[in-house]
Amino acid sequence: MGLENRSDDNIITTTVDKVINWGRKNSLWPMPFGTACCAIEMMATLASKYDLSRFGAEAIRFSPRQSDLLIVSGRISLKMMPVLKKIYDQMPEPKWVISMGACASCGGVFDTYTLIQGVDQFLPVDMYIPGCPPRPEDLIDAVLQIQRQIDAGEFPKGTIPDANSVSVAG
Amino acid sequence: MSEEEKDTTNSEKSPAVFERVKEQFQDGVLDLSEEFDELSIVAHKDFVYGILEFLKNDAELSYDFLVDVTAVDYSQMEDVLTKYDYARFMVVYHLYSYKTGHRLRVKAPVHEKELSVRTVTSLWKGAAWLEREAYDMFGITFENHPDLRRILMPDDFEGYPLCKDYPLRGRGERETFDFERQNA
Ligand code: SF4
Numbered sequence: 001m002g003l004e005n006r007s008d009d010n011i012i013t014t015t016v017d018k019v020i021n022w023g024r025k026n027s028l029w030p031m032p033f034g035t036a037c038c039a040i041e042m043m044a045t046l047a048s049k050y051d052l053s054r055f056g057a058e059a060i061r062f063s064p065r066q067s068d069l070l071i072v073s074g075r076i077s078l079k080m081m082p083v084l085k086k087i088y089d090q091m092p093e094p095k096w097v098i099s100m101g102a103c104a105s106c107g108g109v110f111d112t113y114t115l116i117q118g119v120d121q122f123l124p125v126d127m128y129i130p131g132c133p134p135r136p137e138d139l140i141d142a143v144l145q146i147q148r149q150i151d152a153g154e155f156p157k158g159t160i161p162d163a164n165s166v167s168v169a170g
Numbered sequence: 171m172s173e174e175e176k177d178t179t180n181s182e183k184s185p186a187v188f189e190r191v192k193e194q195f196q197d198g199v200l201d202l203s204e205e206f207d208e209l210s211i212v213a214h215k216d217f218v219y220g221i222l223e224f225l226k227n228d229a230e231l232s233y234d235f236l237v238d239v240t241a242v243d244y245s246q247m248e249d250v251l252t253k254y255d256y257a258r259f260m261v262v263y264h265l266y267s268y269k270t271g272h273r274l275r276v277k278a279p280v281h282e283k284e285l286s287v288r289t290v291t292s293l294w295k296g297a298a299w300l301e302r303e304a305y306d307m308f309g310i311t312f313e314n315h316p317d318l319r320r321i322l323m324p325d326d327f328e329g330y331p332l333c334k335d336y337p338l339r340g341r342g343e344r345e346t347f348d349f350e351r352q353n354a
Contacts, residue, residue: 078324078327111339113337
């Protein structure tokens with residue numbers, strides 16, 4: 001654009017969306033929903049050895065109202081699903097969902113009456129992580145993939161496109 | 171009695187328990203058995219409360235700890251069914267004695283048409299949740315239970331999932347959710 005030509009080198013122009021997305025991607029606030037063994041790997045990812053804070057996502061919040069990345073790590077039972085849904089509903093938009101491990105993604109080996117065979121039946125999942133349990137590297141990779149999506153300006157699966165274009169407040 | 175002195179194998183004392191119970195509740199005892207070093211008493215369900223009370227309060231036997239209350243659905247085990255007059259379920263009590271270190275299993279056959287047993291919450295308060303679980307999974311009701319509700323499954327769940335005729339993959343409840351109703 002012409003604006004940059006007319007000013008000094010210390011001014012750059014960009015779009016508001018780009019700046020916002022840059023901020024968003026580098027400060028994802030995860031809401032951990034750890035119900036089983038996968039949660040142990042998630043804790044390892046957040047602890048010092050794997051250190052998710054290198055990617056700006058270390059501010060774990062147990063309040064869904066302060067977070068924008070739901071990490072479902074573990075089995076979700078019939079009785080837990082309404083709770084999970086309620087937590088997801090409370091998160092402010094835009095929000096992303098990671099389904100971590102075989103159980104959250106498809107029920108895993110627990111093909112029984114009481115286990116939800118994949119949370120994607122009830123939640124819009126943005127990223128699936130295979131494995132039982134997935135290694136911390138896999139979770140980090142999923143977070144990075146989500147960062148890439150945000151950077152590219154993609155909407156999370158759960159957004160209603162119209163509501164999003166109006167603005168977050170709308 | 172210290173830990174070392176406890177005779178943890180049942181073999182020595184086994185006849186004593188059986189003798190005492192048999193002496194007290196002749197008609198109520200349906201079967202006495204010792205298998206794999208484990209003692210089991212099968213008792214008529216009308217007597218089972220009395221037997222448990224006796225086992226708990228007897229100074230010598232002193233089975234003072236209720237380890238578990240559960241149930242078994244024998245609907246597919248023909249030999250057990252025929253033995254106990256086609257009673258489909260058995261309520262199972264596991265006892266442990268802190269005094270002697272002995273364990274004991276007490277079972278009571280219950281028919282499907284009168285699916286209820288007297289609660290043992292008056293003997294052991296801890297039985298409350300164990301009985302709720304048996305109720306939740308098998309539909310067995312416990313008379314005079316203080317708070318007989320489902321404990322593991324959602325309150326509006328239909329059916330009793332540990333019954334042998336309940337399909338392993340359920341009846342479609344895991345695929346269909348009415349969130350509006352759940353949150354109302
Ligand atoms: S996927 Fe494996 S590790 Fe993860 S919750 Fe299921 S059983 Fe546990």
